[in-house]
Amino acid sequence: MPTQHRAIQSRQALIRSAAETFLEKGVPAAGMVEISRRARLSKGALYFHFTSKDDLTLAVRDAALATLQEVEDAFTRSPQPLTTAVQDFTVELFGRVRSDAVLRAGLRLRPETAPGLGIYALEQRWYALFLDKAMTCGPCGPAGSHAPDAEPRRTAQLLTSLVVGLLHLGGEDGTWWDEESIVGMWGLLPAAGRIAAAGIPAPAQLPAAG
Numbered sequence: 081m082p083t084q085h086r087a088i089q090s091r092q093a094l095i096r097s098a099a100e101t102f103l104e105k106g107v108p109a110a111g112m113v114e115i116s117r118r119a120r121l122s123k124g125a126l127y128f129h130f131t132s133k134d135d136l137t138l139a140v141r142d143a144a145l146a147t148l149q150e151v152e153d154a155f156t157r158s159p160q161p162l163t164t165a166v167q168d169f170t171v172e173l174f175g176r177v178r179s180d181a182v183l184r185a186g187l188r189l190r191p192e193t194a195p196g197l198g199i200y201a202l203e204q205r206w207y208a209l210f211l212d213k214a215m216t217c218g219p220c221g222p223a224g225s226h227a228p229d230a231e232p233r234r235t236a237q238l239l240t241s242l243v244v245g246l247l248h249l250g251g252e253d254g255t256w257w258d259e260e261s262i263v264g265m266w267g268l269l270p271a272a273g274r275i276a277a278a279g280i281p282a283p284a285q286l287p288a289a290g
Contacts, residue, residue, distance in 0.1 A: 144186020174257035
């Protein structure tokens with residue numbers, strides 16, 4: 081195996097090991113020796129790639145953000161109308177969270193430790209993403225429909241609130257992340273315009289969490 085490829089595999093194994101250890105014990109209690117052993121690598125190999133636990137924690141954050149960006153890019157490319165595209169985004173996102181320890185650990189890092197992955201940052205990120213699509217594509221129309229949403233900001237606020245709420249609830253009870261549950265909830269959204277019109281606080285008005 082070429083040396084460069086082996087080094088990439090070792091780095092990925094250490095990031096995955098760190099994520100699994102963080103999930104089990106929390107970042108403060110996770111030891112570098114334990115992380116290297118879980119990855120079946122020497123402590124020297126660990127310090128070759130990462131100078132400290134802080135450095136390794138940021139690597140978990142960066143890997144989680146990269147996965148999150150993949151899901152968001154798929155949403156941006158989706159030809160579906162807004163509510164269907166957000167449903168697909170939510171199913172894919174929580175499927176990844178359930179199966180990918182690195183993404184799951186990244187989302188549980190403290191905001192000050194992992195900027196960009198706290199609840200408040202995700203609210204802002206997803207609101208902007210959903211609003212951009214709402215400005216050009218109807219929320220509930222058939223695929224290929226490009227009628228602008230009459231209430232794009234409120235619709236984006238509503239959908240952001242749903243996704244962030246599911247993220248929070250699923251952290252305690254994984255059934256909230258089941259595809260069947262998500263699709264069933266989205267089946268209640270033909271009234272999205274009426275709900276949005278009732279008024280939902282914009283993400284900038286919501287208190288930071290995490």
